[in-house]
Amino acid sequence: MLDAMKRYAPQVRLLLATTFTLTLARAITLPYLVVYLSENFALDVSGIGLIIGGALIVASLLSLYGGYLIDTLRSFTVIIVSTLTFTVAFIGAVISRELGLFFICLVLINLALAVVTIAAKAGFCALLPLEQRGEVFAIKYTLNNVAYAVGPFIGVALVMFDYHWPFLLSALLGLAMCLCYRRWGERSARTQLDDSPQAGFLSVGVQMIRDRRLIYFTLGGALSAVVFGQFTAYLSQYLVVTSNASEAARYISYLVATNAVTVIALQYVIGRRISTRRLIPWLMAGMTLFLVGLLGFSMAQSLLAWCLAMVVFTLGEIIVIPAEYMFIDSIAPEHLRGVYYGAQNLSNLGAALGPVICGFALAHLVPMATFYLLIGAVLLAALFYYLGARTSPRQVEQAVTER
Template sequence: MLNAVKRYSLQVRLLLATTFVLTLARAITLPYLVVYLAQNFDLDISAIGLIIGGALIVASLLSLYGGYLIDTLRSYTVIIASTLVFAVAFVGAVVSRELSLFFTSLVLINLALAVVDIAAKAGFCTLLGLEERAEVFSIKYTLSNVAYAVGPFLGVALIMLDDHLPFLVSALLGLAMCLSYRRWGERSAPARLDGSPQAGFFSVGGQLLKDRRLICFTLGGALSAVVFGQFTAYLSQYLVVTLDATQAAHYISYLVATNAITVIALQYVIGRRISSRHLMPWLMAGMVLFLAGLLGFSLAQSLLVWCLAMLVFTLGEIIVIPAEYMFIDRIAPEHLRGVYYGAQNLSNLGAALGPVMCGFALAHLVPVATFYLLIGSVLLAALFYYLGARH
């Protein structure tokens, strides 16, 4: 993978580095966010979930306009502004004494990260040929998983030194990438490829609503994200209900480690082989692996079976995420790549829905019904992917 990165131009490497560092900065605060909200704002667990999930939902909706800005303005300008907002928002989170200000800071952190992510995807499509994009999407996703594997450990170490250090270090990382992009980012790239005036945001939104392929793939992506977006949350919920707390914590630690090791080891190897000419077979293979993994979870009676099911489940994740990127790349008009990727980012709404749906199932149905609901979500996602490809 490192040899592949060395072959890329400075601009591609800079986009990869920017998304990696910002994701790392976000991951550093993850282990302490729940504790910080409980200690500083005296919130119960349901209110904390509402704050964290609500911030992600609001940021996902606003990222659609962020994608529009990427198509309208220079990517250089948008990335500089987003990384600066990212840094300032972490400072705002530290100094805020009002819950509304802290919530606004969380929204801005998630929004800035989403906009930079969209800019990176659009930039890869501009800077690289069609056949090279599967590889770079896989590298980007691998780096994101490395960041989420390393970040929480750094966050825990920083917390031991000072309660506010995770937020301040994350702010410094955002500022460092802002200055780095200001120094080495491509300033001469035009905002528009053809120089024609950009349509208004609502006009562009109307155009998106007419693209049935985009609608189907956005719905398919949201339903897929219900399954893999926050799988640790619903697996933790299930294990706490079916096992004692100590055993549940033991199981979930092994499952998270299995997922991280599998992604880091195999994402690049598998993802670079996904061909734009055979996206639907790849996507359907990913759906089948999700189904097999969920069935394995529903039948698992030992830690070994849980880990094997997680391995199969993660293989589906490895395939589906870059394949979704490539499909959006294939259908997006050149002048609307940003807003198309912004629409794809709405799949985060599905990620926010997953734990809520599973919590309802655990409260009102037999525990194993959780996995049957998730299997239904996978089947619906596969149907929407098929409809999108047919159009």
């Protein structure tokens, strides 16, 4: 993977470094965020979930407009402002004594990261030929998982010295990337390829709603995110109900490690082989692996069985995420790449709903029903993916050929 990165232009490597660093900064605060909210604002578990989940939902909705700004303004300007906002928001989170201000800071952190990620995706498509995009998407996702694997350990170590340090280090990392991008970023880069007037945000929104392929794939992505977006949350809920808290914590630690090792080891190897011309077979393969993994969870009676099911489940995740990116790339008009990727980012709404749906199932149905509901979400996601590819197939093929 490192050898492949050396072949890319400096601007591509800078975008990869920027998204990796900001993701690492976000991951550093994850393990302590729940404790921080509990100790500083005296929130119970439901209140903490509402704050964290609500911030993610609001940021996901606002990122749609962030994608529009990427299409309208220079990406250099958007990334500089976003990384600076990311830095200021972490500082604000440290000094805030009001829950409302802390919530706003969380929204800004999630929003800034989402906008930079959208800008990076649009930048990859502008800087790379079609045949190289699958590989760079796989590299980006692998680096994200490295960040989420390493970041929590850094955060836990810093908390031992002072509970402010994780937030301050995250702010410093954001500032460092802001300065680096200001020094080496491409100032003339802009997604829009001509000087024609840019349509207003509402007009663009109407155009997107009329694109049934985008609507179907956004729905498919949201349903997929219900399954893999926050799998640790609903698996923890299930294990606590079916065993006990200490056993659940032990199992989850092994499952998270299994997921991280599988992604880091195989994401690049598999992701670079996903071709634009066979996206639907790849997506259906990913959906099938999700189904097998969920069935494995529902029948697992030992730690080894849980880990084996997690390997299969993670293979589905490895396939689906880059395949989704590439399909959106194949249908997005050149001047609307940012806002199309912003629409894809709405799949985070599904990730936020996953633990809620599973919590309802565990509270009102038999525990096994949790996995049956998730299997239903996978089947619906596969249907929407199929409908998205089937709708106007000539247009999709033409878009792929032109690129």
